[in-house]
Amino acid sequence: LNTLQMHGRIHEWGAIYQAHLAQNLRRVGASIELDRTTGAARLSAVPEEIRAAFSKRTRDALSDAKAYAASVGAEWDRMTGDERIKLLKGGAFASRSAKADDLSDFASWRRQAEARGYQHKSVLQDAAPAERMTEAARLDLAYEAAARVLGEQFARRAVIKAEDERVAAARGLVAAGIKDGGDVDHVIARLRARGIVETGGADASGEPARTQIIAVETERDDPDNPDVTITTTRLTTRAHVEQESALVELAGQASRDRRGTLNPVQIKRGIEASGLRFTGEHGAAQRRMIDHLGMGGRFAVGTGAAGAGKTTLLKPLVAAWRDQGADIHGISLGWRQARELREAGLNTEAETGGRDTIAAVSVFINRVESGRLDLSNRSVVVIDELGTIGTRQMLDLLRLQERHGFRMVAIGDPKQCQSIEAGQVIGLLEKGLGKVPSIESSVRQTNERAREIAGLLRKGGVEAVGKALDMKRQDGTAEIVAGGHGEVIARAAALWDERRKANADRPRFTLSISTPTNQDARAIGEAIRQRLLASGELGQSRMTLAAIDKNTGEHYALPIAT
Incomplete structure (x- = not known):
């Protein structure tokens, strides 16, 4: 089989299936909408909080795993973590077979829904079968839905695969209805002809701006078959191309402007x-970076590994700029990261006269554009965590610099974090600035083994990361928890408690917990809350508030205690 013909098509075919499912449900009168998160056909009659409650069960197969262990004569609770993993790898498909019985247990489903205050009647309710649309109107509706899906993707990534466009087109058919798989090509033709809505952009009339999709094809030989040529298509938008071109040009211009630069004597002071x-x-590398940032053009960039002391090396520069009489401002993507610049000497009362000179990037841009913050060629703007800044925001900053003439210095690490918005900004800046100097050594780790682990993680790749995780497990700084979602949550809460008690004599000791989703964070928070209740550190709940997750729309109860 030439499986290359299937490459990248599986998600498209899944979306086509969802479109047919939606079409058939509409024919009998069900109200169907496109779930923007999953791309699936969604029954409008079922509330989001009920759908979310049932979907949570799919991520925790622990009860199935225990049942499977019992069926082969093993005692789950007596097995080590590695033994559990080995058992499940050997019979993973068997643990899924229980779903067949579960799917038929509608009475159980109803009981669980009613326990959450929901009584299901019918997805049909009083809805009439969907009216037939003309072919053109249906495909136009599919195009609008697909354009929104693609617009959201291009807001996060400057370049996407052609397969992503086909999936978006198929998802548009979930919202509008489908005749056959050939409809995907009809929707794509509309996407290419009409473009997509540019996130955050507006035309002269105030309407959302549309931007053209640009497709670029590259060819390479198949390594397994020299007679076969593999063609790959990548997509971007005219807006991204224009933004990136303007960013590269402005960055280059500013880097060549050497007016008001620091001199060696000022840096020494x-x-x-x-x-x-x-x-x-390591100190010599930091010293070279100080010279580069201080004596370079009006826009200078430096990168460094995590723990390289990037924020620390700004401290002498801040002192030198302040001696020059400059007003200095510190920004980063978020407030928390921006406040780390206090370590570099920013935001002191003597400098600000009570004004806050540290801000999130979006707030800083708004202050300057609204006239609430007055900058000049005697101002210096320091950007921390440059890798988190998207192309559009970086271009906004460069345009403000061109208008007001301030100096701009940026530090970051492209391997440590990436932007939420589209664009690999450090890579783009190198096109305008030339090779950006970097500090590859680190002083954050306290011993050679820790530095080796950090180096492996920074190198990346399955082999290096696997070795690093093995070393961290041996050292007790990483754990793999055997079990399901509940076991991982319980262990996270227990580890929090262990670390807190072990450092009870350190008054400034703090802990943070990071999770993939808000739901996971809430689950760990609830597990910690139960520990605090049991120890008497938290009083009983005095009231319960109705809360909502702004990102997902999920409703939940929020108990409040003294």
């Missing part, structure tokens, strides 16, 4: 004022 000493090989 700044280092003395900071009280820092840059010794050894």
